[in-house]
Amino acid sequence: MSASSPELLKADAEGIARAVAILGAGGLVAVPTETVYGLAADATDGRAVARIFAAKGRPAFNPLIVHVPDLAAAREIAEMTGPAEALAEAFWPGALTLVLPLRAGSGIAPLVSAGLPTVALRVPAHPVMQAVLRGLGRPVAAPSANLSGRISATTAGHVADGLGGAVDAILDAGPCAVGVESTILAPGPSGTRLLREGGLPREAVEAVAGPLTADLTPGRIEAPGQMERHYAPGVPLILGGPARKDEVSVGFGPGAADLTLSATGDLTEAAARLFSVLHDADALARARGARAIRVAEVPETGLGRAINDRLRRAAVPES
Structure with a gap:
């Protein structure tokens, strides 16, 4: 599926249904979340996921965040530990991504996790993204809808300017409310590691999980958003x-x-x-x-x- 320019969809029932149909056919749709716009594809379709990497110019060693509608869906994909369950109960749906052991037989395309034994999972709060997830009935891989390393998109216009015809459709629900990507945590037996600062402040997380161990080493890729050079405009x-x-x-x-x-x-x-x-x-x-x-x-x-x-x-x- 390709187009010379993206199909612009309103965030109404008709637009959401069209977005779901495109995703179900292996297409790419820019979808709104509360953090930033995501470049979405069916996370179980390897060819569709590969199109995300091609559209963004994203290195294949950089994993993607998988979006699911609720905690029950997350449990089908990843092994949820006690600390992970507590964090999910406190902050899902919302601007929190958890990096967890990938469950065998999850159905997630291998390219999504970039060969790692873990998967990054998020339950978004945005009602339009929730409607897309429930309409599709499958998990969605959705990194930020911009060229790799460039400024993330918080409006449909940003997506169109940055990706153009590389995306099949843009579901326009206006500006994103949070405006920065999700906070990424890796809960484990020895505590919870902070892999990326984001839309959920560290203080809120520590009130639930206790002190975090910051593991923000630039360039060590364990989760999305850890590239040393990222989010950059064209001018220095x-x-x-x-x-x-x-x-x-x-x-x-x-x-x-x-x-x-x-x-x-x-x-x-x-x-x-x-x-x-x-x-x-x-x-x-x-x-x-x-x-x-x-x-x-x-x-x-x-x-x-x-x-x-x-x-x-x-x-x-x-x-």
């Missing part, structure tokens, strides 16, 4: 310091800037706006012929950790 991005005249400035909190993550310094607003602002900053920098995008410092607390994780992976050293 620099973190902190005063903006120069030949740079586009992105602020946080009060103060003059070309664009802002949050004029009031609100981390929830900044997370929701992060990728949208980076898309706008990239376009503005290209229009001006600017040498770089400079982003103001964000506090390293709560959702600020997830924001900074994305910015650090997108940034280049200042010359």
Whole structure:
């Protein structure tokens, strides 16, 4: 299945039914979640999953997140430990991904887990994604709907601009509310490891799971989002310091800037706006012929950790 341009679908019953039909036929559909838009394919169809990697230009050693409608469906795919069950009960549906031992006979296409003995699972909260999952009746692999290493998509327009005809359809439900990808945890017998900061703040997780062991080593691929260079705009991005005249400035909190993550310094607003602002900053920098995008410092607390994780992976050293 291919198209010169993606089919644009409304997030109504008719659009959702069409999206389900395309997925069932081995196609790719950009679907909304509460975090970012995902590039979805039937996770049990190896050829469809391979199309995700081709469309994104994604390395085959980088695993994908599998989305399921509920905890019962997750249990059919992965071995759920006691700590995993507790985390799932507390935070599913929501912006949490759990990396768990893959169950034999799960039916998940091998390319999804990139040869690892584990699988990354999430139960999304977005009602449109939930409707797609229940309509299809099979798990869906859905990494962020953008070219590999580039800025994640939080609107249907971002998907169309980034992937174009590589995706068969886009299911448009407006902007994503959370705006950064899910938090990824790996619960185990010796405690829970944090593999990626995300839309669920560390403090909330630790209230349920106890202290986390951060395992955020760039480039060591155990879960999605661990590539050392990731989430980058086309124009070089620099973190902190005063903006120069030949740079586009992105602020946080009060103060003059070309664009802002949050004029009031609100981390929830900044997370929701992060990728949208980076898309706008990239376009503005290209229009001006600017040498770089400079982003103001964000506090390293709560959702600020997830924001900074994305910015650090997108940034280049200042010359």
